[in-house]
Each structure stands twice: as structure tokens, then as C-alpha cells.
Amino acid sequence: MSKAAVPVSQDTLAVGIDIGGTGTKFGIVDHDGNVLFSSGISTKKHKQVDTFIDELYDHLLELIEKVGGKSRIKGIGVGAPNGNYYTGTIEYAPNLPWKGIVPLAKLIQDKFQLPTVLTNDANAAAIGEMEYGAAKGMKDFIMITLGTGVGSGIVANGHLILGHDGFAGELGHTIIVPDGRLHPGTGKHGSLESYASATGVAFTAREILKKTKRKSSLRDVPKDELDSKSVYEAAIKGDKVAKEIFDFTGKILGLALANFVMFSSPEAVVLFGGLTKAGDLILNPTREHMEANLIQVFQNKVKILISHLKESDAAILGASALVWENQ
């Protein structure tokens, strides 16, 4: 599924790679933020990182040849869960098939013979939003990605907060409900990700359907198709149980956002990912509970924005922006 977006000039280009728990997307981006060609492979099926790199190389090289070969590529930017900007490694990512510490930037750099920078996937997304998206012109904002997992990138004073070791911004793993729901990947209880990720919403749906005897069209949805999309479709048709699922998720997410706001006092929180497609159904309870948990000095100040970048482009744009930032 590659595509030609605009005519190719002779300027240098950047490669952006976004590694997710399920799939990996990559593309070639110009200085104006146009994704010239893009494609994707499965992450999940590669139990070994080496076979992943091999398949990535084969597919990406095809795209690189379409724009005139490696000489036109300035570098490669990679966004990956638990990706570390300082060391170029992925460390103990609970949602990836590769365990321990994986020197991904080096593996890619050696394979492609191109300079490679890596960071947290959500940090990359935040840079993408700051360059081209909803956070354009902002110096203080928090990006929250609501996907397979819940990721985050925090920008303060116009710079990513990376922390002393490069791992800052793991807001999906903050504990919002002490002794709450178990996260099977981390073994922790009550983290935001256990409630606001795709699997978290599906879990909530199953839980609420089990607890109540009320009628719901969601009872007819096969268990493995129960996700924020099917819950959304039920909710807009007036299904009250579906609405309750979003209200519950918004309560947890809103509380979490309040805590984040009281940490870095951002101008906006930018939300991205599947759950945001539910629009006001998720935004209204989220906003309500965020405001309810904020002390007065923060109330009615912080925007909750939904990313308007194309879902497939956003992560690639963000990852590629690392290449220009690294000059």
C-alpha cells in the first residue's frame, strides 16, 4: 500500500519508521511534511528482531529506490515503545515481541548504512504534532496516544522531556486506580493503559456487560470484535451500556489528565488514536472528570484536542522529524 503523494524534487528526504505492538509503518518524507511513499509490515509475527530488520530492509529499500536511492536520504528516524533517544535502544517494551534491551538504532543503521535516531513512539508523535499538527506553535503540551497501548510525549518549554536516562513520559503506566485492573504486560495494577488502551476499553465492555442484565446490542458482538469502534457504533444508536463504557473510560482518563496537568501545566493535551474516533462520547466525560479533579488555578484553561493528522501519516511524520531535529 505505497502511494505517490507529490512530485519528487531533488531535496534530501527523511525516512520515518513507527514500530507498534502489532504493526510497523514506514515512509519517506520531504522537508514540508509530505509523506511521499509509505508501507508497512507486521511487528508481531517477528519473534526475533533480526528477521524483523531483514523484512523491514527489503520493503523500505523498494521505497528508497523509488525516490532515487540512498544518496537522497538524510537519515532514518524511528519511533518505538520504550525507545531511548540517548542510547538508541528499546528497553523492556511490554508490548513488543523482543524482550530485554534491543539496540535497534544500531541494527537499522548497520543494515541501511544511514544515520539513525530513535525515540519513544509517542515522543515522535508529539514532535509530529508540534511540527505539523494540533500543537503547532505550542511550547507546552502533552501528547497522549490511545492505541494498542497508551503512550505519551511531553513537551515543556518547546523541548521533549526525556529525563536523565531518556525514558521520561511513560504516562500510560502511571497508576490511576490503586489495586485496580491487572496489566498483563507489566504485572502492575490500575495503570492508565489498563483502562484507556484498545484492550482496556474491550475489557471494560466485557466487565460492564457481565455486571449488568440490561439489554445491549453489544451482546451480539463477537468477543474478539468488541473494541472502541463497535462500542462507538452502539453508543451513537443510543445503546446505554455502550455510553456507560465511554463514561467509565472518560472518568479514568479525565482523572489521569488532571494529574498530568498539575505536573507540567500544558496549554493543551493532544489525544490521538482509535478511542478519539468516539468524539464527544469520550471527550465529554474526559473533560468533565479532568476539570473536577483539577485545583482552581488550572480549571477551564487546558484544551483537550484531537489530533487531525492522518492516523497512518502522523507517526511516520513524527519519526521522520527526528532526522531534521538531529542535524
Add this chain to the structure above:
Amino acid sequence: MSKAAVPVSQDTLAVGIDIGGTGTKFGIVDHDGNVLFSSGISTKKHKQVDTFIDELYDHLLELIEKVGGKSRIKGIGVGAPNGNYYTGTIEYAPNLPWKGIVPLAKLIQDKFQLPTVLTNDANAAAIGEMEYGAAKGMKDFIMITLGTGVGSGIVANGHLILGHDGFAGELGHTIIVPDGRLHPGTGKHGSLESYASATGVAFTAREILKKTKRKSSLRDVPKDELDSKSVYEAAIKGDKVAKEIFDFTGKILGLALANFVMFSSPEAVVLFGGLTKAGDLILNPTREHMEANLIQVFQNKVKILISHLKESDAAILGASALVWENQ
């Protein structure tokens, strides 16, 4: 209670003022971080900010005259709850007698005719730790002050996180126990401050004493003298209820610290204030619960340090450091 610490040279000096919910401390500081003279007045008794400024002026001018008059003072730095660096105002501080928005920097500047900078009291304390204390040389750390309230100052990449509006770092008001204990000042439930402040620990003590029938020497302590000091004294004598009070407080504080660490990934958390005098009795459960709630990538990395600056000097030093930073 003024004191002469070192001989007075003819270099310029800075005034540091620390405004707390109960009392206000102020002093005159040289470039090397020596507090030359210091004193204090009550905050609490001044229902009006104007009478507070008048009393502050009278007492501080005495000290200023001791060092040779106003011409030797480069400026005034003020640390105050909900103090805003950008606007010089205190806004809606729940622990102060003055409500709404108070233009404190301007009031002090007009009265003293000296340049005045203001920030959050805990931000000022963080700068003090970075300049002279436990965080010397660090670029990423979080300062938590455990006093009448719970304050915080967050340093990332060597700079205070101030947020888009100057109010970042209100970690005492983050919700750690949803639907938990009521904070009478904010009306919110389950904030860190409701558990880890001086009043929070006293509340926990009363609560645990009420719930259990076990013997405890704390039952003989008058209710208004029940604080972290009396609990500490009982605990070191082997009182099990007293130990339980610290364990409970450490559980909440540790969980909160884990969340903060997953936000900004600091090299250390620096703790300051009354509660820290309990040493390992509070540090051990805090560390244990912090580690238990961190995902692997953050485990066994983050130091929990206790400030070793003199309690009376630390806040004054921090506030005065704003003057040099503002040059």
C-alpha cells in the same frame, strides 16, 4: 532570631523571602549561599495582605540596614504557594489567608523599591537544592516539600518546568487515592497532600488509632500534638501503631513518586520537611512502594534523597537564588 553567619563584604546581596501557610521567613544571602541575617513573621495572622507587607517591610528593613542599606541589595526573590514566575502573582492559594489573585511581587517591589521576582515556594526550594544542596549538579530531579502542605518543584534539562501559565508542579494536589480523603482547602478527594502533609499524617494517626483497639503510646498524646514528630518518637520506641502510620503514609507517597518518576524520569527525588525527620521509618516504605509501582525500565535507578540544607535556610536560599538567576 537574626544571626550573623559570616563577615559582611561589599558585594551585592540578595533577599530571599519564603511565604508559608503558617509563617514567613526571610533573610539576606550572599553569592556563596551564606544566609547573613534572617528573621520571620506570622503569615496566618494577617487576614489582609497589606498589613502583611507592612510588617514584612519593618522587619526586613532592619536586616537590610545591618548590611549597609538598600544600595547593597540586588533584588528580592520570593517563594510562595501558587506563586507565578511569569506574572508575579499568587493565585488561589488554598493554604494562605489571602484569596483570589494577589499581585505580591508588585506589592513588595513598590514597598521596597527593589526588583522582585516570585515563584512557587517549592520551585524556589528546588533551585536552592540545585545550587547548594542534594541536587547539586543534577539536571533532572523532582523536589517534594512535605510541610503544612505538600509542594513540588520539577527540574528537567536543568530548568524548572513552569508550564504555559507558570503554575506547573502542583504535585501535592495530584489524586493518588480516587474518592479518597477530602482536602478541606481544595474540596478534592484523595490528593497526595491529604496524606503526606503534616495534617495528613495527623489525620492518618487519628484514623488508625480509631480503627484499631491495639495499645499505643500515641493514645496518650493530646490530639493537637499528634504529628509526624510524636509519631516518630513513638515508632522508635517500638510502637507498632506508630510504625503502621508511617507504613501507610509511605505507601501513598511511594505510589505518588512512582507516577512522578514515570512522568519526567528524574535522577533523584529530593524530599524536604518535617516528615523526612522520621528517616528510614518513612523512607523504607516509600522506596518499597515506589519500586513496586514502577515499570521495569525505571526500577532501581531513582535515588530518594533527603535534603541536608538547614530547614530554616533552604527556602530562603532558594528564593534568593531567583535574584541571581534573574540577572
